[in-house]
Structures are given as structure tokens and as C-alpha cells.
Amino acid sequence: MARHLKWAHVYRFYERVEPLLNYSVPKEDKPQGSRILVLAPHIDDETIGCGGVMMKHVAAGDRVAIVTVADCTPARIEEGRAAGAILGVQRHEFLPFASKTLLQDPAVAERLRGFLREESPDLLYLPALLDRHSDHVALNQIVARLTQEEGWRGMIYGYEVWSTLTPNVVVDISAQRDRKAAALACFTSQNQSNNWADASLSLNRYRGITTGAGDYAEAFHRMTAARHRELIAQVWR
């Protein structure tokens, strides 16, 4: 279903985000939580958006599971598995759904509900809710409904892929930078259409410089599941 984003809603969104910037801790060494579920609309989103932070979770002994929802062709799965092996994640699932159909197919939410129950995560990572791709928006809408229905109360970290965001958390990934570069290099098919490896690491460099978090940093919009639902309801109707 095509959703119409009205600018008035975007302005209201930033008005709501702004107070969070004042009292949030702007830098985290590693987000707090030991069970991590990373949701990716497409194979590579997760590595672009939070590859460095996933490695920090893994190094700390946290459990990290990635679930990719759409466009999981055999060639892309191979690339995703190679990247996941570099990241060191414990679980990597690839669902059989098609791009642009996520809101229409009730099976998407049901599969994600299963992972939410199985993994029982403390933290959910997913594309930021204003990320500029319809599948990324759709995934946010599905997650908002699921967290309500499941009574899930953890923290959500929105990550950057197609759009930059207004961060309220940054994480230093300088020590993970080279391995993130190696993981990004696995996405041969995607790097041919856009140089994602360059885009991602350049953005990480910008985040590191502009926040003082380190040489390289990943930036997030962190919010409770309840806040995420409120913002989704405000921005998309």
C-alpha cells in the first residue's frame, strides 16, 4: 500500500524528536542488551546500518540474530551469509517475501512474530522510520503493530541506509571499521549498482567527526517501542 508522507507530519516528527536529543546519552560504547534482533528489509541493509555495532555485541558475548525479509535471491543470500560470517552473528535467516508486498502479505508479520517470540530480544535494530524506501517504511509499520500485539517493551534502534537521520545515540566503531569494510565488500551485486561500501563507511566517518565519538561511528535513533508506535502513528496514517 502506498503511503503518503506529508511534510507537516515530518515537521511534527522532528518537534517530537528534539526533546529526546537534550536528555539522551549521545554516545554509547555498546547499546545495553544481550539478546539482539536485527531486522533488515533487504540483504545488506543490516551491515550498512549497524554492522559495526553488531560486531561489538558479538564481542561482548551477546546473542545477535539477523532476519532479512525481502528479495532473498540465492546470489544475495550467498553474499549475506559471507558478510554474516565476518560479523560473527549466531543466526541469519532469509525470508521468501517480495519487495513492495510486505504490507499486503499477512505472512510477513506472522513470520516476524515468530522470531520476536523465539529470540525474545532486548533490542531491536531496524531501518530508521523515515528511511527513504517503501519496504523500510513498511517494516516499521509492521513492527509497530507487532510490538503492540506482543506487548514487547524493549528498545528500538533505527539505523541509517537510504537516508540520514537525526541521531540521539552514536556508537564508536573505529576498531570494527576494517572488518565492517570486509563485510560490506561481500555485497558484490549491490555494490555494482551503488557503491554502498563507500557510502556507508563515509557516513560512519562523518558521524565520527561530527559527534566526536571516534574516527568512525554508527548513528541511531533510539526509542522505546511505545515511542516508536507513537511516531509511526503520527507520520504514517
Ligand SMILES: [Zn+2]
Ligand atoms: Zn533495503
